[in-house]
Amino acid sequence: MKALMLSVIVATSLMGASLIDGAKTAGLKPIPANKKAVEKLTSNPANPTTAAKVELGKMLYFEPRLSKSGLISCNTCHNLAIGGSDGMSAAIGHKWTSNPHGLSSPTVYNAVFYSQQFWDGRSPHLEDQAQGPIQAGPEMAAPKDHVTNVVNSMPAYVTMFQKAYGKDVKITFEKIADTIAVFERTLVTPSRYDDFLNGNKKALSAAEQKGLKTFIDKGCTTCHNDIALGGTMQAFNITGQYKHMHVGDFKGDANGLVRVPTLRNVTETAPYFHNGQIATLSEAIKEMGRIQLGIDLSDTETAEIATFLKALEGKKPNIVYPMLPASTAATPTVDVVNN
Amino acid sequence: MKALMLSVIVATSLMGASLIDGAKTAGLKPIPANKKAVEKLTSNPANPTTAAKVELGKMLYFEPRLSKSGLISCNTCHNLAIGGSDGMSAAIGHKWTSNPHGLSSPTVYNAVFYSQQFWDGRSPHLEDQAQGPIQAGPEMAAPKDHVTNVVNSMPAYVTMFQKAYGKDVKITFEKIADTIAVFERTLVTPSRYDDFLNGNKKALSAAEQKGLKTFIDKGCTTCHNDIALGGTMQAFNITGQYKHMHVGDFKGDANGLVRVPTLRNVTETAPYFHNGQIATLSEAIKEMGRIQLGIDLSDTETAEIATFLKALEGKKPNIVYPMLPASTAATPTVDVVNN
Numbered sequence: 001m002k003a004l005m006l007s008v009i010v011a012t013s014l015m016g017a018s019l020i021d022g023a024k025t026a027g028l029k030p031i032p033a034n035k036k037a038v039e040k041l042t043s044n045p046a047n048p049t050t051a052a053k054v055e056l057g058k059m060l061y062f063e064p065r066l067s068k069s070g071l072i073s074c075n076t077c078h079n080l081a082i083g084g085s086d087g088m089s090a091a092i093g094h095k096w097t098s099n100p101h102g103l104s105s106p107t108v109y110n111a112v113f114y115s116q117q118f119w120d121g122r123s124p125h126l127e128d129q130a131q132g133p134i135q136a137g138p139e140m141a142a143p144k145d146h147v148t149n150v151v152n153s154m155p156a157y158v159t160m161f162q163k164a165y166g167k168d169v170k171i172t173f174e175k176i177a178d179t180i181a182v183f184e185r186t187l188v189t190p191s192r193y194d195d196f197l198n199g200n201k202k203a204l205s206a207a208e209q210k211g212l213k214t215f216i217d218k219g220c221t222t223c224h225n226d227i228a229l230g231g232t233m234q235a236f237n238i239t240g241q242y243k244h245m246h247v248g249d250f251k252g253d254a255n256g257l258v259r260v261p262t263l264r265n266v267t268e269t270a271p272y273f274h275n276g277q278i279a280t281l282s283e284a285i286k287e288m289g290r291i292q293l294g295i296d297l298s299d300t301e302t303a304e305i306a307t308f309l310k311a312l313e314g315k316k317p318n319i320v321y322p323m324l325p326a327s328t329a330a331t332p333t334v335d336v337v338n339n
Numbered sequence: 340m341k342a343l344m345l346s347v348i349v350a351t352s353l354m355g356a357s358l359i360d361g362a363k364t365a366g367l368k369p370i371p372a373n374k375k376a377v378e379k380l381t382s383n384p385a386n387p388t389t390a391a392k393v394e395l396g397k398m399l400y401f402e403p404r405l406s407k408s409g410l411i412s413c414n415t416c417h418n419l420a421i422g423g424s425d426g427m428s429a430a431i432g433h434k435w436t437s438n439p440h441g442l443s444s445p446t447v448y449n450a451v452f453y454s455q456q457f458w459d460g461r462s463p464h465l466e467d468q469a470q471g472p473i474q475a476g477p478e479m480a481a482p483k484d485h486v487t488n489v490v491n492s493m494p495a496y497v498t499m500f501q502k503a504y505g506k507d508v509k510i511t512f513e514k515i516a517d518t519i520a521v522f523e524r525t526l527v528t529p530s531r532y533d534d535f536l537n538g539n540k541k542a543l544s545a546a547e548q549k550g551l552k553t554f555i556d557k558g559c560t561t562c563h564n565d566i567a568l569g570g571t572m573q574a575f576n577i578t579g580q581y582k583h584m585h586v587g588d589f590k591g592d593a594n595g596l597v598r599v600p601t602l603r604n605v606t607e608t609a610p611y612f613h614n615g616q617i618a619t620l621s622e623a624i625k626e627m628g629r630i631q632l633g634i635d636l637s638d639t640e641t642a643e644i645a646t647f648l649k650a651l652e653g654k655k656p657n658i659v660y661p662m663l664p665a666s667t668a669a670t671p672t673v674d675v676v677n678n
Binding site: 076 | 401402403404408409410415418419420421422425426427431434435437606607609610618619655657658659660661662663665666668672
């Protein structure tokens, strides 16, 4: 932590030239202004993004029949209408089960920029991540063969998979997760902050620029860096450190650390922290200062940072709500009350 | 019932002239081809449809924070992606409660054409209907003041209500339900069947026309008539009549009758009947012949009718998934696990 703090101090001392340069030196990176550059940056070379895959992935993202109950889709907890999350402290899943570790649903927006998925960072990318919640008992609770049987039971889905992957495609659980991930890779929300870092000095107001400067000067970029302002490293597991925030039994990764979340659209994703125990953004900023940086942020500094964070509200993709194929006699059904 | 059967026979004898005339004589009516005529037909004079109300109503329809838990929206059980229903035999609501009467979620598509809402027909229109599920304990479970507090807590909603209803609008629970209803009034799905009834004799294939003729000749239009092919009257409560279908304790209306559902998009809304106890359309057709008409439909007749019903699949409105306002410090939150 001390070594990282030092790098922040270096960044700050370089900020005289321009705030944009200072931000970049502190490890902040914009979403590129060029659409092709964004596509290249967000596409997985092993599973390249195509329009056919994105459309199919969108349908599967909103598809409740993938879940054991038929009621829960990816969008239930990562609701694209409310910041890509669910607004709850701890996620609710199959049979109204609260997340057993007290974990909050992270936003899916800009998750493509994370180098590690899940709160313990155990997953390297979205293709791998998407397999988890579908199967997890307290979430969608669906065995792999339920998921593949559902998709294969509807001819319209089979045709779309053939269009996306070729005539001989085998619709496996992994292929379904891959396709959902391709859609999620498009969930990028460029903001005025990106315009600013891309060179438009007027894109942020004076107050927002002041907030960005405070954000850098205080060391927030130590953890909240790169394109997502988070998602590249693990930080203190506040559950273990601070008893008043202890919910569930989440221990973080092998070192007891928790993945740093993105700050993009953070004004839309309360309550805060991995356990959703902090209600307001101001409180979250102050608590992070105390816990992670060992400093007491003043009310003024906190307000400055909050003003900057609000500028991270991004433009959401235009999403036409998908019309999904009708179930057939072959589509699995479940006695949802008893199973 | 005998009087109604007679009227069907009269209709059939008139069919020589043309199937279109015969269908109209049997009480079937198309969705008008003219867009203005549809708007006039579906608008409530007491609460006229405007673009501002529709957009706001759409947001509220998809708004999970109206529910006590913050997880369930109108769209959870009346999912516009899967035929306007949930694909379940009995609805699942707050805290994973199954509908206590074993009732299935009816589709919201074309419900505007119903003269009576709910399975027991107790509600006269969508404005009244929309108030029910939001408050019902096993559905969204939200007290009225929770709903109004949620909406009033977000300035973007207040602004939209002012835009829709004027500066002095008071955002009451009833006004919120009214607005959702205005959106629901746009959920109309014209089909090739409507083109046919509107005069295009080639809009239905020969097999589909044959199916329509069988549908009329056998007496299905006795109950499944008017624009929605249902929704205008009550029929036998099959729960009470047929013990093998008995689920829950639903008694229907004062006469033990159940509202006749629409047949539009019926291929997309299995399982069937008010208690969702019939899995396939063929089975549903045969069972209706036996129960309601006292006849055994042959496999051929059943297939003919099914072919016609598939032609009732309509074009769904294009719905851009709404981006909802961020919660504020004033937005009520609930301990969803314990409350």
